Amino acid sequence: MRTIAIITKDVRKYWWLVAGGLTAIFVLEMLALYSPQLIKKAIDRLAAGQADPHGLGLIAGAIVALSLGVAVLRAVGRPSMLAFGRIVERDLRRHFFARVIALPRSAIDKQPAGDIMARATYDIDNIRLAAGYGCQAAINSILTLILALVYMIWMSPVLTLLAMVPMGAIPWLTRRQSIRFHQCHKSIQESFSALTEESRDSLNAIRLIKVFDLTAVKDRQFDRLAQTHLDNNMQLARVSALYLPVMTLVTHLSQAVVWGCGGAMAVLGMLTAGEIVAFSAYLVMLKTPLVYSGYLINLYQRAKSSCTRVDRILNQFIEALDKSSPGQVVPCQDKDTDIVIKNLTFTYPGESRPVLTNISLRFPHGTTTALVGPVGSGKSTLLQLLTRIHEPPQGTIFIGHTDITQMPLHRLRSTIAMAAQAPFVFSDTIRENLLLAFPQASDDQLWQAIEAAGLTPEIRALSQKLDSLLGEKGQTLSGGQRARLCLARTILPSRSMLLLDDPLSSVDTKAEARILEQLSHLRKGLTNLIVSHRPLSLSFCDHIVVLDGGCLEAQGNHDDLIKTCRLYRQLVLSQQIAAKLNPTAAMSG
Template identity: 35%
Template sequence: MERKNIFWDHIKANRWPYVIGFALLSISSMLQLIIPWLLGRFTDSLQIGGLTYGQAVNFAVWMASAGLGIAFFRSASRIYMFRLSRQLEMRVRGELFAHWEKLSAQYFNNRRIGDLMSHAISDVGVIREVTMQGYYNVMEALFLIVVSVTAMVSFVNPWLTLLTMLPLPLLSLLAYRFNKQIMQQSADMQAAISDLTSRVQEFTAGIRVIKAFVQEQAVRKLFAQDNQHAVNMNRRFVRSNSLFGALSAGIVGFSFLVSVVVGGIMVLKDVITLGEFVAFNTYLSLLMGPIENLGKVVNLLQRGKASELRLLEIFNTQPDIVDDVIAKPEIDRIHGDIEIRNLTFAYPEAKRPALRDISLTIPKGSSLAIVGRVGSGKSTLVHLLVRLYNPPRGTVFIDGHDIHEIPLKTLRGQIGIVPQDQFLFSSTIRDNIGFDPKPYSDEQVAEAAKIAQVYDNIVEFPHQFDTPLGERGISLSGGQRQRVSIARAVIKKPSVLIFDDSLSAVDTITEDRILEGLKSVMNQRTTIIIGHRISSVQHADRIIVMDEGRIVEQGNHEQLLALNGIYADMYHKQLLDQEAERQDVKTRRQGSSVLLQGGTGA
């Protein structure tokens, strides 16, 4: 369902807390009206010379009491209503994050991280400010305007009140004039902040590349451009905001001028008393502050509207990967019998399909290896198996069920995947291996690390499994990150295991050890291995070779060598490279052994 308004939904959900907050604010405002009345009485008593010491003390006590009451109820109302705005901020930010989790990978492919961060921090912050300062000032202004004008008409003079109030409607015209301008400039300012945030994120993520290519000056120049653009957008907004504030203050000042001139004449002509004149101007002073704040609120509301529209655009983006209407909730487990029938798939906005006429059967408990050139469609195929993208209906089946019939929670919960990018979170090694809603014991984490051949590396760290990792696991080597990713998939004990080129960053000897350790895990589990090295795939039950989105060769290792095609060509080229690598590793180890023996002999 399309979401249309964040602010109104918040008010409806918290109508009674807002009523209480408004009641507290109303009491504070009513108490403020006592002080002008007391000042008027005090001035008249002083003017006629009838003010005694006791009366002066009484006036002082009443004013002090009113001041304390104003302070108490105003503080209580601010605390109460500001707490509501903080709750809105927390809720909107939580809903935003939860909604992002529902969106597909394609959505994030087309968005910059800086834009997403700006939405979560800057836009949500503006929403908070609107409900914090905006609503409070509007409520206070409306109540004070009504009761102050009523008091000025009732206790002083209706004609003086009318003449003083005449300039104030110009504020409405002024607000209307600046409305669209401020809203557009606020949107431009938020977009500039997004660009600046994206530039900082790219810089921090690519700092090693920047330094390696000596591009610090060029990057600094690009940052300076984005920084200056953000400043320029902010200046535009500040200029408009300041001009609006200055014109608003001028209109308010003109009302004071009318009050002083006309009111002074009325005092001289005995139309009103000096005390009434003092009371009237004190009422007007109370009134002008909230009226000036209304001008600021107009600007804030326009900023809030711009931020709300940006957030609503996200909330109204519907996830394209959800449980299908044909999904069967009773399917709570898969066993791993996979069949693909005449699968053709193209990415959104792509000019040609990434996969063409793929037909394949992977029996439960068997292993399939996929090899091929870069861009041949290998990763696309496994992404469709976990529905990171939606395959056409009637093309992918698991355990005889169309993949669209299987709930996403079941499908992804029963498939363990080791992706190409080996993404690790900036928490501990233990948290990264045990990354699953189900808690794992220390023994299970250690066992998964042993299977992935990373246990020996981990125990050498000062804090072992509690070692904190840097951003994206940067404190580990590429091979260590891959092996921690393998351990993360293995510990789930899934029905289907997918290794997407997950051994590319380790040497051939470590690769042999990992594959040997994985044999027990792969037993009775459907396993799909994507690789560029023949050594990592040659023992699979079945191997397919892909090229330009098609299966061009398939069979076991021996059958594919006999075809003397793409696979055989890859094998013979890599065989020479692997032998040279193994020989180099052995030579280095032998050299280290000789040095150690020499050191011992010495």
């Protein structure tokens, strides 16, 4: 859904808020622009010697009443439009976030996180400002221009024409400045994205920067990007600085024409003194929208650039969504079915060499299968294709008889739990990290998952136990503890399929084998796929698949593969030699 479509939907849904705000603005402009007519009447009566205290008092009271009405209506109209801007901001952020987290991995890899953050904050703020305050200010300015000109023409078409002569340069100047504003804002938004990405990258790698004493290097990089951003903003300031003085000069020239030519017309009896004063008041009212037009153009161009940047994410996601969820969506018929892979060949976007080549496998429901092989053999890629983190070719992976590319993503992933190779822990309590996977879980269920992951002694040793607050990205835990906490979070929902992408690589071999075997017994009757670079930890599995260079090398149980598969024997022997040479090297954290 494009940005404009989201805003249009909000206008239809909250039409009463927009209509109320615009109505209040229209009425207050009518009241505000009638005040010079009352002043004109009072001056003309004074000039003609027809004024009396009672009549002047009534006019003064009417002016006060109009001013109070304007104040009340402004208190209604302006907040209504600002509230609408906040509604647009809320809905844009919701759509943007929902689409970003659902983007396929291939799209995420092309988009730096800092750039996405800049679009989600700076750009959506610009759109919110234009949709709320900008819309209110634009309507205000347009009504002032139209109504003031109507009153001026009604009083004196000739003087109105003379007053408008100096303003003939405004359309040309406005168009010229509009183009320059757009170019400046585009550069500012790009430099802001680069600055945000550099900040995020430095904060994520702060420990590495300190360890290798890279502070000076990162400072220079940040200073260069900050200077670029400053230069872009200064260029915008220079462009903006020209606009206000020129607009002010134009309005002052118009005032000079009114007092010069209008004064002469008053002497000749063509205008009254009150009309000259009212005419001058309307010209002063015209000054505000004319001078303010520079800000509104600036705001519009900024919002236009931001809409384009936000749409790039939304459109990218729509394209990915269409591929992921075609028009005819076939639901997952039964969770108790086999996983079947038929002639799967997969190549990463932008690469020429396939990662997996002609893979055909069957993982029977209720069994535990291991995937082993050298680094780069395609084990992790296969798991990511099963969850559609990367999109597999159609007709290659099935759950039962259903092609997973024809399933709704939420339906597919609701049947799968996956622990990634790199554990990620949120800066929150242990309880909240676990409940993320299963919000309805009881404390007993949380402790069962922790026990299955072999983390119970460490958690019970903490003073706050489940309510212990973890540091940034779980840095208060060791690598092995983070890995086991993530494993506990993965197994907590007890879904029908469990995919483990070597999540216990930071745990010692014996602990890994013990935890994985316990999980196999705990999940008896459910499907488990386990990737590990240590084959001895997987000897208990019902079935073992050996991959090499993206091809299927062999499959069978541990005893059969020891006899028949040379590569598997080499992997086992390498693990045994490593354990003898350094038995304490793989101790858990």
